[in-house]
Amino acid sequence: MKNRSSSLFLASFLGVLIPCMTSTYAQETFYRGKTVRIIVGGSAGGGYDTYTRVIARHIGKHVPGNPTFVVENMTGAGTLISANHVYKVAKPDGLTIGHFIGGLMLQQVLGKPGIQFEGPKFEFLGAPAQDTIAVGIAKSAGIASVEQWQASKTPIKFGGVGPGAATDDATKLFRAVLGVPIQLISGYKGTADIRLALNSGELQGITNSWESFKSTWTKEIQSGDVVVILLGITQRHPDIPNVPLLGDFVKNDDARKLVEVAVYDYGALARPYVMPPKTPKERVLILRKALADTLKDPEFLADAQKARLDLNPLSGEEMEKVVARTYGLEKTLVEKLKEILK
Numbered sequence: 001m002k003n004r005s006s007s008l009f010l011a012s013f014l015g016v017l018i019p020c021m022t023s024t025y026a027q028e029t030f031y032r033g034k035t036v037r038i039i040v041g042g043s044a045g046g047g048y049d050t051y052t053r054v055i056a057r058h059i060g061k062h063v064p065g066n067p068t069f070v071v072e073n074m075t076g077a078g079t080l081i082s083a084n085h086v087y088k089v090a091k092p093d094g095l096t097i098g099h100f101i102g103g104l105m106l107q108q109v110l111g112k113p114g115i116q117f118e119g120p121k122f123e124f125l126g127a128p129a130q131d132t133i134a135v136g137i138a139k140s141a142g143i144a145s146v147e148q149w150q151a152s153k154t155p156i157k158f159g160g161v162g163p164g165a166a167t168d169d170a171t172k173l174f175r176a177v178l179g180v181p182i183q184l185i186s187g188y189k190g191t192a193d194i195r196l197a198l199n200s201g202e203l204q205g206i207t208n209s210w211e212s213f214k215s216t217w218t219k220e221i222q223s224g225d226v227v228v229i230l231l232g233i234t235q236r237h238p239d240i241p242n243v244p245l246l247g248d249f250v251k252n253d254d255a256r257k258l259v260e261v262a263v264y265d266y267g268a269l270a271r272p273y274v275m276p277p278k279t280p281k282e283r284v285l286i287l288r289k290a291l292a293d294t295l296k297d298p299e300f301l302a303d304a305q306k307a308r309l310d311l312n313p314l315s316g317e318e319m320e321k322v323v324a325r326t327y328g329l330e331k332t333l334v335e336k337l338k339e340i341l342k
Contacts, residue, residue: 030283031065034095038071038273039086041079041100042161043190047212048271049073051128052099054307055291058300062290075189078162080104080114087117092276094283097125102269104164106262106326110338112163120323123275123284125291127314131209131270133170133232133263134243136217139225141204146230146249149180159194159203160186166266167194169341170232171207173262174246176340177255192216198226209270210237215308232263257333258340261326268314268322288316 038056042048049071056069074082079100086098104112105119141156143149149156160168168186175182185203188194191212197203199220213221213228220226231237232246246263250256273291275284294300295313304311314322329337 029065030094031063031067031286034065034067036060036063036067036069036095036097036287038069038097038099039074039082039090040071041074041076041082041098043075043192044073045192045216046190047209047216048079048099048101048190049192050215050307051271051309054300054303054309055128055294057303058297059290059294062293062297063286077114078104078160078165078168078186080162080164084114084116086274086276087122090276092279094275094279094287096276097287098122098274098276099271101161101165102127102272103166103169103266105269105323106169106266106337107164107341109327109329110334110341118277120320120327121277122272123277123279124316124319124323125273125275125284125288126316126319127269127271127273128291128295129209129211129271129310130312130314131166131211131267132237132310133166133207133246133267134210134213134228135174135205135207135230136213136221136226136228137205138198138203139227140201144227144229146178146180146244149229150178152181155181155183156204157183157185157202158205158207159188159197160184161188161190161194162186163341166207166209166270167191168207170263170266172341173258174207174230177246177258178249195220209267210239211310214239214310218308232259232267234264254336258336261329261333262337262341265322265326269319269326272319284316291316 038052040049040052052071056071060066060069083100083104090096108115108119137143158171162168171182171184191208194206195217228240228243230246231243250259
């Protein structure tokens with residue numbers, strides 16, 4: 001009887017183990033010798049590009065079969081061209097990853113034309129960082145504080161990438177809830193292009209992530225040519241603890257709700273790595289785990305530190321919850337955001 005029980009247990013154990021081993025071997029066989037493309041919607045030299053190139057140097061060793069990862073820039077329409085491409089054109093075969101501005105999903109909820117994807121249908125791998133939305137103003141503009149800005153009557157020229165980006169959406173929200181004078185000039189290919197325009201005197205400000213400021217605006221920040229005067233997070237940032245928070249200036253409940261959706265949730269969803277809908281689930285899970293493992297890899301962490309990249313990861317599962325919350329916004333809030341972000 002004992003031998004029969006042992007045989008049944010062994011058969012049951014092997015019945016679970018063998019399919020798992022077969023699936024793992026199949027995926028290793030699939031990825032061996034393959035090339036995985038990561039399509040970045042921002043221009044070369046910007047924050048999205050910089051994060052991706054550092055990740056691409058390390059993620060392959062965390063994927064069974066050790067495939068090669070290459071980065072391609074597909075710019076235009078505030079990264080919308082790349083997002084639509086990953087959703088509609090890229091094959092769902094596990095060999096394409098997209099990285100675009102996550103705020104485009106809020107823009108879809110608000111009815112932005114030209115969006116050809118359904119956000120919740122993407123396969124989410126996660127994000128290396130959750131953005132700390134920051135307002136940077138050129139020293140030459142003569143504005144050193146939010147209070148001084150609110151008292152000014154002269155609009156400051158801000159650069160934008162397009163609707164869905166913090167450069168545009170957060171800027172419009174700040175203008176609405178703070179009452180500050182801003183002239184938004186949109187259509188730049190990425191924050192690297194805005195940086196060049198600001199350095200030439202064409203622009204005077206930008207709403208960007210602190211992570212991007214820190215890694216790709218190092219010269220401007222360290223020299224004081226660009227001063228960060230406001231942060232869109234709920235607690236002071238250890239890097240710049242003297243910079244005030246948006247919440248310090250928001251005085252009513254309606255404005256707070258708008259800030260939660262268009263600034264705080266935007267920051268969590270800003271840098272998604274996604275795969276096309278209907279990508280085989282086992283390949284999604286492999287690359288989701290590979291991204292998570294890469295973000296803990298000592299060699300990657302050393303590279304990220306050299307590139308001055310802040311890391312505050314969001315898992316694929318956590319990202320799915322933020323996406324669901326974004327697509328479940330109540331109608332009255334949607335209408336208010338439409339008015340502000342139009």
